[in-house]
Amino acid sequence: MTYCVGILVREGLVMIADTRTNAGIDNIAVFRKLKIISQTGQRVLAIATSGNLSVSQSVLSLLAEGLENPETGELDTLENQPTMFKAAQLIGRAVREVWRLDGASLEQMTARFDVQLLFAGQVAGGRLRMFMIYAAGNFIEVTPDTPYFQIGEHKYGKPILDRAVTYDTDLYDALKIGLISMDSTMRSNLGVGPPIDVLVLRKDALTPELEYRIEPNEPYFLDLRARWSQALRTAHMDIPRPPYGQNVPGDI
Amino acid sequence: MTYCVGILVREGLVMIADTRTNAGIDNIAVFRKLKIISQTGQRVLAIATSGNLSVSQSVLSLLAEGLENPETGELDTLENQPTMFKAAQLIGRAVREVWRLDGASLEQMTARFDVQLLFAGQVAGGRLRMFMIYAAGNFIEVTPDTPYFQIGEHKYGKPILDRAVTYDTDLYDALKIGLISMDSTMRSNLGVGPPIDVLVLRKDALTPELEYRIEPNEPYFLDLRARWSQALRTAHMDIPRPPYGQNVPGDI
Numbered sequence: 045m046t047y048c049v050g051i052l053v054r055e056g057l058v059m060i061a062d063t064r065t066n067a068g069i070d071n072i073a074v075f076r077k078l079k080i081i082s083q084t085g086q087r088v089l090a091i092a093t094s095g096n097l098s099v100s101q102s103v104l105s106l107l108a109e110g111l112e113n114p115e116t117g118e119l120d121t122l123e124n125q126p127t128m129f130k131a132a133q134l135i136g137r138a139v140r141e142v143w144r145l146d147g148a149s150l151e152q153m154t155a156r157f158d159v160q161l162l163f164a165g166q167v168a169g170g171r172l173r174m175f176m177i178y179a180a181g182n183f184i185e186v187t188p189d190t191p192y193f194q195i196g197e198h199k200y201g202k203p204i205l206d207r208a209v210t211y212d213t214d215l216y217d218a219l220k221i222g223l224i225s226m227d228s229t230m231r232s233n234l235g236v237g238p239p240i241d242v243l244v245l246r247k248d249a250l251t252p253e254l255e256y257r258i259e260p261n262e263p264y265f266l267d268l269r270a271r272w273s274q275a276l277r278t279a280h281m282d283i284p285r286p287p288y289g290q291n292v293p294g295d296i
Numbered sequence: 297m298t299y300c301v302g303i304l305v306r307e308g309l310v311m312i313a314d315t316r317t318n319a320g321i322d323n324i325a326v327f328r329k330l331k332i333i334s335q336t337g338q339r340v341l342a343i344a345t346s347g348n349l350s351v352s353q354s355v356l357s358l359l360a361e362g363l364e365n366p367e368t369g370e371l372d373t374l375e376n377q378p379t380m381f382k383a384a385q386l387i388g389r390a391v392r393e394v395w396r397l398d399g400a401s402l403e404q405m406t407a408r409f410d411v412q413l414l415f416a417g418q419v420a421g422g423r424l425r426m427f428m429i430y431a432a433g434n435f436i437e438v439t440p441d442t443p444y445f446q447i448g449e450h451k452y453g454k455p456i457l458d459r460a461v462t463y464d465t466d467l468y469d470a471l472k473i474g475l476i477s478m479d480s481t482m483r484s485n486l487g488v489g490p491p492i493d494v495l496v497l498r499k500d501a502l503t504p505e506l507e508y509r510i511e512p513n514e515p516y517f518l519d520l521r522a523r524w525s526q527a528l529r530t531a532h533m534d535i536p537r538p539p540y541g542q543n544v545p546g547d548i
Contacts, residue, residue, distance in 0.1 A: 199451035203480045207528045216537040224532055228455045242540070254541045264539055271535045276459045279527035280476055283520055285468040288494070289506045 045235025046077060046196035048092035049205070049222050050162045052174045052186045055215040056246040056253070057164050060222045061092045062196075062230070064237035078241040079104060081122055084251040087167040089122055089131060090243050094196035095159035095179070096150070099142055103159065106138040128173040132163055136181030143179070160195040165245065172247050194225075200232040201225030219244055220268070223258075227269050240265070297487025298329060298448035300344035301457070301474050302414045304426045304438045307467040308498040308505070309416050312474045313344045314448075314482070316489035330493040331356060333374055336503040339419045341374055341383060342495050346448035347411035347431070348402070351394055355411065358390040380425040384415055388433030395431070412447040417497065424499050446477075452484040453477030471496055472520070475510075479521045492517070 048061040061078035075097060081089040093100035110119030111134065125131040139159060147157045157179055164174035176193040177183040186193055188211035194202065201224075208221045219242065229236045244254035258265045300313040313330035327349060333341040345352035362371030363386065377383040391411060399409045409431055416426035426438040428445045438445055440463035446454065453476075460473045471494065481488045496506035510517045 199484070200455055202484050203452055203455070204528060204532070206484060207525050208532055214537075217532075219538050219540075220535060221532055223538065224535070232451070232454050232458060244540075256540045264536075268535055268538075272531070273459050275527075275531035275534065276456060279524070279531055280456070280460055280469075280473055282527065283472060283476070283523045284516075285466075286471050286475065286520075287516055288471075288496075288508045 045233055046094035047194070047198070047201060047226060047229040047233075047236040048077060048094060048162055048196055049192060049194045049201065049225055050090075050092065050164050050174050050186070051192040051205075051209055051213075051218040051222055052164065052172060052211075053191055053209075053213050053215055053218050054211055054247075056244065056249070057172055057174060058215065058219045058222050059090045059092055059162065059164060059243040059245075060219075060226055061241045062226065062236045063239050063241060064235060065097050066235050069234070072237075074239070076241060078243060080243055080252065080255060081165075082252055083123065085168065086250065087123075087165065088245050088250060088252055089128075089163070089165035089167075090245070091135070092162040092195065093159065094161075096155065096157070099146065099150075099157060099159040100161070102142045102146065103135070103138045103161070106141055107135065111137055111141065126167065127170050128165060128167055128175070131165075131167070132175045132177060132183050135161060135163055135177050136183060139177065139179065140181040143181075162193055162195055166248070166250060168250055172245070192222075197229055197233045197236050201229040204228060215244060215246065219254075223265065223268055224272050227265075227272055231269075231273075238265075297485055298346035299446070299450070299453060299478060299481040299485075299488040300329060300346060300414055300448055301444060301446045301450075301453065301477055302342075302344065302416050302426050302438070303444040303457075303461055303465075303470045303474055304416065304424060304463075305443055305461075305465050305467055305470050306463055306499070308496065308501070309424055309426060310467065310471045310474050311342045311344055311414065311416060311495040311497075312471075312478055313493045314478065314488045315491050315493060316487060317349050318487050321486070324489075326491070328493060330495060332495055332504065332507060333417075334504055335375065337420065338502065339375075339417065340497050340502060340504055341380075341415070341417035341419075342497070343387070344414040344447065345411065346413075348407065348409070351398065351402075351409060351411040352413070354394045354398065355387070355390045355413070358393055359387065363389055363393065378419065379422050380417060380419055380427075383417075383419070384427045384429060384435050384437075387413060387415055387429050388435060391429065391431065392433040395433075414445055414447055418500070418502060420502055424497070444474075449481055449485045449488050453481040456480060467496065467498065471506075475517065475520055476524050479517075479524055483521075483525075490517075
């Protein structure tokens with residue numbers, strides 16, 4: 045399983061990815077799912093992947109080698125695409141190419157061609173953008189109304205995002221809320237686990253402000269987990285008990 | 297979609313069920329999913345259902361008519377089973393009987409034989425028990441370690457249960473936490489919706505303490521929803537921002 049979340053706020057963007065992969069619950073390993081391409085002053089691109097690991101790794105390998113441009117014969121890479129939109133299209137082409145190579149065989153073995161990617165960043169001259177790319181190579185883009193995307197095990201970590209993140213959220217509050225969302229997911233699904241990879245990219249900086257790996261026993265993250273658990277436990281205590289027919293014994 | 301949760305604490309049990317059904321997102325209706333059988337002083341049984349509505353309704357209809365006992369030739373009903381365990385087995389038999397009648401045809405039409413039930417209550421002379429019954433007619437029972445079961449859309453409402461409910465939770469706090477869990481689910485999945493049916497059964501009372509339908513604009517539930525949203529929004533504010541490399545502009 046996997047959980048990755050990307051949040052795009054006015055000040056910048058945050059990408060957070062777990063690193064746990066599993067082939068069955070008895071075969072668990074650590075694989076980095078957050079890839080960052082950084083050319084200071086030119087472009088910073090981040091790709092988070094979920095789904096079948098062989099598919100997502102093949103997509104990234106194809107992108108690293110470059111895909112031949114059918115018109116010019118040149119190699120298209122993420123490093124030479126002129127805009128975020130063109131870069132997202134290139135990732136979509138790479139997904140379709142892996143489908144062409146592996147899709148039929150995977151389905152023959154009743155494995156699904158399962159891949160989903162978050163793609164975010166900024167190319168000099170363009171704006172900060174974030175896309176979610178599907179297994180068909182099509183994609184959607186984040187807008188200020190719902191300024192986040194999730195891939196993988198998204199349900200446990202969604203309620204906090206729905207309620208706490210807006211486009212005007214402070215960049216490091218967005219990181220904090222994203223980490224709470226990751227914590228909720230790890231707490232309820234053992235297939236999602238540490239270490240956690242994090243990227244913070246400030247608007248127009250064109251260089252990562254933070255590239256960080258949160259290790260399992262990192263003090264801040266442990267503290268966040270404990271405080272959030274405590275907050276959830278106590279939050280309901282401030283809500284009155286239901287007034288419905290309380291025949292409390294001794295209270296007749 | 298459906299969401300039902302049952303919580304069994306030391307003092308008693310709570311069952312909560314939504315009432316929304318949908319055949320596609322453009323065909324939504326209200327169906328009661330919480331059935332209560334009450335013979336004061338003798339037994340109180342509650343069944344909450346999820347899955348294919350035709351299957352769960354057939355299961356309940358079969359149980360109402362009774363299933364012939366292969367040994368005695370008598371009709372077995374939920375009203376005449378001597379223990380909760382025997383009653384759970386009877387429900388399992390009814391599920392298997394509907395599978396025998398409808399399973400093959402459903403699968404031919406690529407519809408799944410999809411049904412899951414929560415079954416809880418007390419029979420005089422026995423203890424309060426709660427079971428989750430699967431489509432194969434097998435079942436598991438709640439224990440104090442994890443004193444709740446969920447069926448249907450369970451993920452959104454699980455984090456609060458995981459953190460706030462223990463076997464020693466007050467009975468009406470359990471109801472309140474169950475309603476928060478229902479609220480989280482309704483907020484994130486439109487397939488789960490009001491009115492909400494509620495049962496509170498106190499241990500050894502052998503009569504329902506509360507049977508109640510929460511209508512969409514009921515003031516207490518509206519207040520709970522608003523307070524919980526507010527609590528989630530503010531809870532994260534008490535957690536410090538991540539200390540990782542904060543190159544805040546102007547702070548160099």
